[in-house]
Amino acid sequence: MEETKKKIGFMGLGIMGKAMARNIARAGYPVTVYNRTPGKAAELEASGIRTAPNPKALAGKSDILIAMVTGPEALDELLFGAEGAAQALAAGKIFVNMSTVSPAYTESLGKRLAASGAVFVDAPVSGSKKPALDATLLILAGGPRDTVDELTPLFKTMGKGVVYCGEAGKGSMMKMANNLLLGLMIEGLAETLLFGKAGGLSQEALNEVILNGPLNSPIFQMKIPPLTSGVYEPNFPLKHATKDLKFLLETADNMGVVLPAGQTLLSLFRIGVARKWGDLDIAAISKVLEAINDL
Numbered sequence: 268m269e270e271t272k273k274k275i276g277f278m279g280l281g282i283m284g285k286a287m288a289r290n291i292a293r294a295g296y297p298v299t300v301y302n303r304t305p306g307k308a309a310e311l312e313a314s315g316i317r318t319a320p321n322p323k324a325l326a327g328k329s330d331i332l333i334a335m336v337t338g339p340e341a342l343d344e345l346l347f348g349a350e351g352a353a354q355a356l357a358a359g360k361i362f363v364n365m366s367t368v369s370p371a372y373t374e375s376l377g378k379r380l381a382a383s384g385a386v387f388v389d390a391p392v393s394g395s396k397k398p399a400l401d402a403t404l405l406i407l408a409g410g411p412r413d414t415v416d417e418l419t420p421l422f423k424t425m426g427k428g429v430v431y432c433g434e435a436g437k438g439s440m441m442k443m444a445n446n447l448l449l450g451l452m453i454e455g456l457a458e459t460l461l462f463g464k465a466g467g468l469s470q471e472a473l474n475e476v477i478l479n480g481p482l483n484s485p486i487f488q489m490k491i492p493p494l495t496s497g498v499y500e501p502n503f504p505l506k507h508a509t510k511d512l513k514f515l516l517e518t519a520d521n522m523g524v525v526l527p528a529g530q531t532l533l534s535l536f537r538i539g540v541a542r543k544w545g546d547l548d549i550a551a552i553s554k555v556l557e558a559i560n561d562l
């Protein structure tokens with residue numbers, strides 16, 4: 268007899284969440300969604316996914332509640348607001364935060380939810396819009412090991428793999444580490460292309476050296492097209508990269524760890540956001556480099 272699938276509630280239908288909720292439903296789970304701006308659920312409703320009127324109602328009808336929203340403010344609103352989901356979380360239910368937040372916030376969230384009796388797992392993701400659409404994200408999970416094991420088939424409907432990082436909060440810690448390298452790689456690529464072009468090297472030759480040698484990486488393959496075309500369609504918006512790096516540097520500061528390149532990167536990101544490029548893709552960091560070079 269086929270196993271009955273758990274009922275999934277999904278909050279947050281942005282760039283990532285909409286694709287992730289759709290992939291869970293495609294795998295046969297009963298999915299209900301909630302989004303602050305209701306219009307964003309319309310496309311999913313058309314494919315048979317139900318909508319809950321508020322987060323509390325969503326949590327009430329779900330075995331597993333997932334959030335994929337901007338960050339702490341959005342989570343506080345959805346969980347602890349007037350019709351917040353926390354009111355309907357209870358023993359036997361699982362709450363999974365997949366949004367990127369700091370390990371410190373994750374820890375405090377775990378404490379605030381403890382009284383509900385629900386099990387809390389933090390599971391941010393590595394990967395952007397396309398991996399979310401293609402269900403090839405990497406899930407960075409923190410929480411009780413048996414719960415993460417139980418959630419693994421569900422996670423695999425959204426991703427190609429699950430990395431168990433430790434207790435709740437360690438998923439967020441891994442996400443911070445991942446995004447530091449991601450940001451530095453993209454900024455390094457943008458800086459290298461700017462230097463190469465200023466030195467009279469052709470884009471083709473630069474691409475060949477970067478992509479055919481030991482430097483090659485999927486992230487360089489993904490980011491060379493926007494960097495060369497100057498079209499920064501937001502896969503991972505610069506404003507979110509800035510938020511994440513701020514969390515990371517606060518975390519490093521709390522641990523007494525100095526990250527000099529990370530500090531510089533945050534200054535560059537902030538210039539980009541101040542210039543109103545926050546809604547563009549993180550690759551728009553090249554616009555910051557051009558601006559400070561007066562190009």
Ligand code: NAP
Nearest residue numbers: 279280281282283303304336337341344366367395502503
């Ligand atoms: P997004 O497109 O900006 O979507 C943000 C979502 O959060 C929307 O559903 C939005 O609702 C909701 N939201 C924001 N503020 C809210 C509030 N105060 N109350 C209730 N809901 C609120 O973001 P995204 O790119 O999908 O990213 C979601 C999370 O994944 C972020 O933590 C991000 O850092 C992380 N992440 C993103 C990527 C990426 O490449 N995009 C990759 C890995 C991880 P509305 O529709 O009503 O605005």
